[in-house]
Amino acid sequence: MGLRSYIITRILLTIPTLLLLLSMVFLVMRVLPGDPVALHFEKRATPEQMESMRRALGLDKPLWAQYLEYLGGLVDIGYILDHGYPNLGRSMYQTSEEVGGQIFSAFPATLELAIYSMIIASVIGVLLGVASSKSYNSISDHLIRGFGTVTYAVPIFFLGIVFQLIFGVYLRWLPTSLRINPAVDPPATITGLYTIDSLLQGNLLGFFESLKALLLPSLTLGIILSGMFIRMTRTNMLETLRLDFVTAAKARGLKESTVTYGYALRNAFLPILTMMGLQFAILLGGAILTEKTFSWPGLGTYIVDRIDFRDYTAIQGAVVMFGLFVTLVSLVVDILYAYLDPRIRL
């Protein structure tokens, strides 16, 4: 199978994956106790008012009709061209607002957090993993492994609060939460990523303020994720360093760093790359907790809020968005893997 066929197959496979995910969320939400209609009324609700709200939310229709209507909205090309995002329906709680609009206003915050966390996790994870494998069974190896285990085990909110206390409350170096200092105007939206947008607009103050705000949440999430990266890198490097080609490279008198990073790490990197793709799903799960801990207005906070309101459409939309994102990352990783290792395509 050629690379092109491989990519097309992988893209086609994402469709049933997403459909399955969507169907499950659609059904599970409706099985949960709690009526989104009742949540609109604190008191004095007549049966007529309740029925009117049920009709307004489209919940008076049979389940299959609601499902088909929802799927129809998703593939409404005209809507996508008009709005720039698929028709995910209206929020069942804030009935005047489009779920698509809400999700796409929150997604850049989650994406920015995910990207910076991934960078931090990768740098710390790979460097410490390599260092650990190079000093196998030494004190530094044990220390790094211990660090990896502890960071993997420590709850996100706990590490987050510790960082907030140290860097925010005691040292007062960094803000304890939020995306940017409110005294500073957020940059105008281009990508929705504050650090990028402020740089594109030459807004240096905005860039520093958003980077300051980003540092603690991404460090928290990055360190938590780095534990898995350390272990994975260490294990793969240990196996690779024992291989003959490494010994041969050393025998040819190549520099130790060239052998480690140029030869061994390059070969050990393929499984690490796959794991990075898989970790993106965990990273998004972790982002929910990180966002809560740092009052980060992203998609994670959105999902948590909306579960309380039984906002079916909002939760469906957010889960589809997460699913789409994880699927895309997996797809990119698979393609990269196939590109780097031709055996995959055979």
Place this chain on the structure above:
Amino acid sequence: MEKIELSIVVLVLIGIIVSSGTMYYMTTAIDNLSTLTDDVSTLTESVTNLTSTVSDLALIMAEGFEEYAEALAALTARLAAIEAGLAAKETLIVGTTDSVEKTLDPAQAYDYFGWCILQQIGGTLVSVEPGSPTGADFLPDLAVNWSSNEDLDIWDFNLREGVKFSDGTEFNATHVKYSFDRAIALIPSIPEGAPAGLGYDAIIDSTEVLDTYKVRFHLKMSFSPFLGILASRSSTIVNPQYAPIAQINHTAGDARASTPVAFAGPYVLSKWNRVAGRDVEVKLDANPNYWDLASGYPKMDYIIFRFYSDATTLRLAIEAGDVDMAYRHTSPTDVLDLEDNPNVKVWWGTGAQIQYLCFQQKRAPFNDTRVRVAVTAALNRTAVCETVFLGLSDPLYSIIPPGMLGHTEAFQKLGDANYTLTTSLLAAAGYDSTNKLEFDLWYESSGHYPMSAEQALLYKEALEASGVITVTLKYADWAGYKQNRDNEIMDAYIYGWYPDYVDPDNYAFLYWASWIHTNYYNETINGLPNPSYPAYLEQVALYDEARATTNTTLREELYAQIDAIAVEQCSAVPLWVGSGWAVTTPPIYGIYIDITQDMRYWLIYK
């Protein structure tokens, strides 16, 4: 070679620390530079003004005193400009866990924070005096005085002249009529019905313009708490230009599109950014057209709200100095802890939030009045207030909270953990230590009410300590809890109330409110006569009588009688009333936390 990798790691870590430090100092430097530039610019402006003033003085000296008066006026104006220029632009940054729920349109808004913002940007005919212990001390706002007929069904208001909306539109009586006509007209088109929740359509028959600055309300009933309703945010006067008569503007698909801008309050809403249906940025600027500018209000030029996801992050933010003030919600534990922190100040005040216990009367065991009274007598409110709320709430023995007209200690008659009474009543109902009364006690588990699980546990302990009761604790999140309430499947359940307007009228009805679904108010239950129904009718008659009189002594007596019946029936049982608090970084002044729970930000200054 491993030393190299370790060195790299150490260098990376040092890099992170150094770069964060550098970023901090660079940002501080940029901040300082920006402040310095502002100061220099203000100073330059002031110096220019002074130079100009001195030139004028020289001119006056040269030309004699012929144009003295004119020159003096110009001089005074210029000095005022200098003073204004030199005055620092002050900003108050407020941290909160709240967010506007759906809209800031007074015809639909029905949440604490939405009402809070409306209070800062909007004007009402009357307002409650800050610090009022009863919530019944009304001050003129957009109306200067008022009167009613003896039947309390016609109310006249003389309006303040010279008031402008923030866009410069002159305010007059037509705006008052328009605002109430619009609110009532919109009720059918808003499925959830606010402000029908306040009963406007049931109370107001019509609004009549008597004069440019005089308006009359014709009510459908005699209604003494009318001023309380007029002081609520639903009664905010709107500017017709921005508030279509029959439309909450939802077409733009964004809550902000439904906000009629240009109200007549101390502030204007200059920024309102939301992400995924939740506020991320709200900024208020002083309204240049505010009618009470001459008195120095609003005190602060800008109010900025920062939005936190929970009490813990809000606490950290106030400790870190990220915000000047934290209001709603820091937890009782945190706020007591913060009292010992010399860098912050905790402000205490009265609360209006109450919780009460409801009994499902359509089936056994709570269709028996003796059982309801017995369980009520076994409750231990004090233990809950002291242990769960650390003394920041008080046991409540009337559905009307302390401080308010009509509050009594009626339920003291049954006592707390009064097991003698519990045992004897349950014995009469056929229960004893071998045949214990068993029921489910439900609480809400998703944080809609504070510390619900802890409370429920203590109630269970107290009830079971009687030796004749077995309680099974059950819970559901808010969505499930409301569904269970409506489906009437919960034996006993804890519920809460926060007033729409500060008047006993907005509390007393909780004993029989049909939306709580206790069935106490039904003439028949399961086809059989409801023995509690006559008591309910008596309470409603007393309630209506209290509504129809302004005689406070009589009202107090009537509410006391309602409480007395409630003690005998125990349809809904008051549990506790909370207190209010705010945390600030000193020096901040002008904070009033009273029974209204309104935070009047225009009074706050540094």
